[in-house]
Amino acid sequence: MKIRTILRFHNGERLAMITAKWWERIHRWATRWLVLLSTPFSPTSDPPMNFLSDLHPKSKFQAIMRWLFSCFLLFGFAAVTHGGERPNILWFVVDDMSADFSCYGETLIETPHVDRLAGGGTKFTRAFVTAPVCSSSRSAMITGCYQTTIGAHHHRSGRGKHRIQLPEGVEPLPALLQRAGYYTCIGSGIPGLDHRGLASKVDRKGKTDYNFDWDAAIYDSHDWAGRAEGQPFFMQVQLHGGKLRGQGEASYTVIERQARERFGEIVDPDKVALPPHYPDDAVMRRDWATYLDSVRLTDWHVGEVMARLEKDGLLENTLVIFMTDHGISHARGKQFLYDEGAHIPFVVRGPGIAAGKVREDLIEHIDMAAITLTAAGLELPEWMQGRDVFAEDYAPRETAFAARDRCGEAADRIRSVRTATHLYLRNFHPERPHLMPNEYKDSKAIIRRLRELHAAGALPELSERLLFSPVRPAEELYAWTEDRWQTVNLAGDPTQAEILTKLSATLDRWMKETQDAGDESLTVYNLEMADELAVIKAGTARHETFPKNAEIYRQWMREGK
Numbered sequence: 001m002k003i004r005t006i007l008r009f010h011n012g013e014r015l016a017m018i019t020a021k022w023w024e025r026i027h028r029w030a031t032r033w034l035v036l037l038s039t040p041f042s043p044t045s046d047p048p049m050n051f052l053s054d055l056h057p058k059s060k061f062q063a064i065m066r067w068l069f070s071c072f073l074l075f076g077f078a079a080v081t082h083g084g085e086r087p088n089i090l091w092f093v094v095d096d097m098s099a100d101f102s103c104y105g106e107t108l109i110e111t112p113h114v115d116r117l118a119g120g121g122t123k124f125t126r127a128f129v130t131a132p133v134c135s136s137s138r139s140a141m142i143t144g145c146y147q148t149t150i151g152a153h154h155h156r157s158g159r160g161k162h163r164i165q166l167p168e169g170v171e172p173l174p175a176l177l178q179r180a181g182y183y184t185c186i187g188s189g190i191p192g193l194d195h196r197g198l199a200s201k202v203d204r205k206g207k208t209d210y211n212f213d214w215d216a217a218i219y220d221s222h223d224w225a226g227r228a229e230g231q232p233f234f235m236q237v238q239l240h241g242g243k244l245r246g247q248g249e250a251s252y253t254v255i256e257r258q259a260r261e262r263f264g265e266i267v268d269p270d271k272v273a274l275p276p277h278y279p280d281d282a283v284m285r286r287d288w289a290t291y292l293d294s295v296r297l298t299d300w301h302v303g304e305v306m307a308r309l310e311k312d313g314l315l316e317n318t319l320v321i322f323m324t325d326h327g328i329s330h331a332r333g334k335q336f337l338y339d340e341g342a343h344i345p346f347v348v349r350g351p352g353i354a355a356g357k358v359r360e361d362l363i364e365h366i367d368m369a370a371i372t373l374t375a376a377g378l379e380l381p382e383w384m385q386g387r388d389v390f391a392e393d394y395a396p397r398e399t400a401f402a403a404r405d406r407c408g409e410a411a412d413r414i415r416s417v418r419t420a421t422h423l424y425l426r427n428f429h430p431e432r433p434h435l436m437p438n439e440y441k442d443s444k445a446i447i448r449r450l451r452e453l454h455a456a457g458a459l460p461e462l463s464e465r466l467l468f469s470p471v472r473p474a475e476e477l478y479a480w481t482e483d484r485w486q487t488v489n490l491a492g493d494p495t496q497a498e499i500l501t502k503l504s505a506t507l508d509r510w511m512k513e514t515q516d517a518g519d520e521s522l523t524v525y526n527l528e529m530a531d532e533l534a535v536i537k538a539g540t541a542r543h544e545t546f547p548k549n550a551e552i553y554r555q556w557m558r559e560g561k
């Protein structure tokens with residue numbers, strides 16, 4: 001076990017040195033004994049070369065014992081190096097889900113499979129995405145770079161006529177692993193099941209959603225089963241997660257049926273504890289209950305994949321990383337940089353990873369790329385901004401950064417920096433409201449209900465202020481570890497002025513150093529809106545709302561708002 005750990009984690013010179021030393025030793029022993037002992041059995045050997053026959057019985061016994069010992073050492077070494085071969089790497093990437101698992105403190109449901117994963121590995125309690133929306137988060141994840149550095153920060157950008165190219169030299173992770181001999185795959189992790197955990201006749205590749213031009217050939221398959229014998233694999237299990245609960249009534253019914261079939265009962269909406277900034281309302285409760293059912297169904301799927309790895313004898317030589325692409329899709333979750341949108345579960349299990357360990361240092365989701373490359377025995381490219389948080393010389397992050405940019409037609413720009421105690425946010429367009437027009441979000445039952453309650457003047461003060469204020473503060477500051485949902489903005493508090501100034505400067509420095517590409521021009525916005533509208537089905541409500549909303553943003557841009 002010790003040697004395996006060394007072989008896995010000491011790359012470069014040190015690994016070469018250790019390996020060479022062992023090989024030299026083994027080679028010396030093996031040559032000495034095997035050459036000597038093969039001699040008597042050689043058909044061309046002349047007597048008295050059969051030295052065993054000339055030996056004293058006691059010496060003969062010792063020679064045989066030494067021979068057996070040598071064989072044992074050789075086989076042993078082969079087994080050790082085999083065990084130390086490049087591990088398989090398996091990612092669970094779950095859509096739209098916060099860390100609402102039992103091992104992260106959720107008490108209303110049980111999530112035995114993710115809990116087991118955490119128990120057998122290292123659980124990070126302070127992991128954050130650098131982008132709180134699918135495509136920007138996934139573009140960052142797959143390159144190990146800040147989405148703002150590589151220009152992939154606007155949600156679903158670069159899909160149509162306006163294509164985004166990655167900066168010179170930057171490549172998606174599967175391309176690097178494939179070139180190093182890995183079998184690269186992306187799918188549901190269980191042949192015959194889709195990303196929703198439902199039976200499927202056709203196995204398809206899983207979700208990618210990258211905002212840049214990429215070559216589909218970086219993925220060999222939907223599943224690791226097709227790899228060559230002895231070939232290590234890199235598998236992404238892409239799960240529908242929080243998206244299982246859908247946008248409203250019709251999809252709630254589907255997930256409730258699925259939960260009843262799987263677990264015998266559904267989460268009781270009456271027992272749900274909503275965050276304080278959401279009104280206590282039947283629609284909100286039902287939605288949150290179905291969300292928790294989506295967590296349970298995700299946990300079940302994780303269990304199935306882990307059982308398959310174990311059954312196939314792959315568990316011990318597979319590095320497993322579990323995370324979500326951002327937090328729950330809700331009014332203040334997905335698309336926003338509060339914990340509700342940016343905090344994610346992050347669990348790593350596998351060879352060389354401490355079991356049952358909990359780490360409280362800050363990590364960013366782009367670190368997953370660096371952890372993966374190191375585990376595969378590859379050097380980290382210069383351009384990669386994620387870090388191998390398991391490296392011996394790793395100095396824990398003092399800060400974690402995140403950015404929100406245009407989401408669909410909703411053009412906005414928010415940046416944040418977080419320390420172990422504070423979360424600082426900067427709104428670059430404070431004149432725009434929190435719940436700005438957004439076809440995607442506005443078609444959700446929860447947002448429609450919030451707008452209804454707002455129109456009827458029936459919202460509690462906190463919901464009204466945090467969700468419907470027509471303008472936002474230019475800066476926000478939260479003592480996030482004490483203020484779980486970040487509802488108390490300390491930005492105007494004179495006692496916090498020093499920390500605010502410091503974090504503001506840290507954010508400026510980060511934006512400069514990482515070459516934050518910032519807002520889109522109106523010209524690019526128009527190109528992207530045309531591209532996006534082209535893929536929306538004509539005649540639908542979406543097709544009508546989307547361009548109407550886009551016109552509001554154009555007007556705001558023209559007004560400098």
Ligand SMILES: [Ca+2]
Pocket residue numbers: 094095096133134325326
């Ligand atoms: Ca997502």
